[in-house]
Amino acid sequence: MSTRSTGLTKDAGWEVGVSRTLPHSPAAVWEFISGSRGVALWLGAGARFAPEPGAPYETDAGVTGEVRGYRPGDRMRVTYGDTTLQVAVSAAGGGRSVLVFHQERMASPEERERQRAHWQRVMDQVADALDDLA
Numbered sequence: 001m002s003t004r005s006t007g008l009t010k011d012a013g014w015e016v017g018v019s020r021t022l023p024h025s026p027a028a029v030w031e032f033i034s035g036s037r038g039v040a041l042w043l044g045a046g047a048r049f050a051p052e053p054g055a056p057y058e059t060d061a062g063v064t065g066e067v068r069g070y071r072p073g074d075r076m077r078v079t080y081g082d083t084t085l086q087v088a089v090s091a092a093g094g095g096r097s098v099l100v101f102h103q104e105r106m107a108s109p110e111e112r113e114r115q116r117a118h119w120q121r122v123m124d125q126v127a128d129a130l131d132d133l134a
Contacts, residue, residue: 008109013104013105013106013107014104014105014107014108014109014111014112015102015103015104015105015106015112016102016103016106016112016115016116016119017101017102017103018100018101018102018116018119018122018123019098019099019100019101020098020099020123021096021097022092022096022097022098022099022127022130023095023096024095024096024097024130025095025096025097026073026089026090026091026097027073028097028130028133028134029089029097029099029130030073030074030089032126032129032130032133033087033089033099033126034051034072034076036048037129038126038129041122041125041126041129042087042101042122042126043057043059043063043078043080044059044060044061045059045060046058046059046061047059047060047063049066049067049078050067051067051070051072051076052067052070053067053068053069053070054066054067055067057078063080063081064081065078065079065080065081066078066079068084069086073089074088074090075087075088075089076088080103082105082107083103083105084103084104084105085102085103086100086101086102086103087099087100087101087102088100088102099123099126101119101122101123103115103119
């Protein structure tokens, strides 16, 4: 009998997702998360990239990667070291939105837990920044 560990997928290794419903419109969340202040929060200080597949980026901390997908107002998908990260925004009704950070291709359950804590901190920072803008 096989047991399946939480967060372990057949094709994408270890993965984790962190989401939150925010009291801001999807357009406002997208504008922030895809702008320079938002990108610095989730991808890293100094990170800038062109919104097109194949565009490279590097953060001030030396993390490099490339854009894998970019659908304005919806989602961005980038490589993040050896992993893949997706940031998505969707409508939640009542002028609210759902923001999701989803990372896959991690090497271990320990990395998954470290990244879960990381994305929860990032989500708190994004929520606070959006509240300050409102």
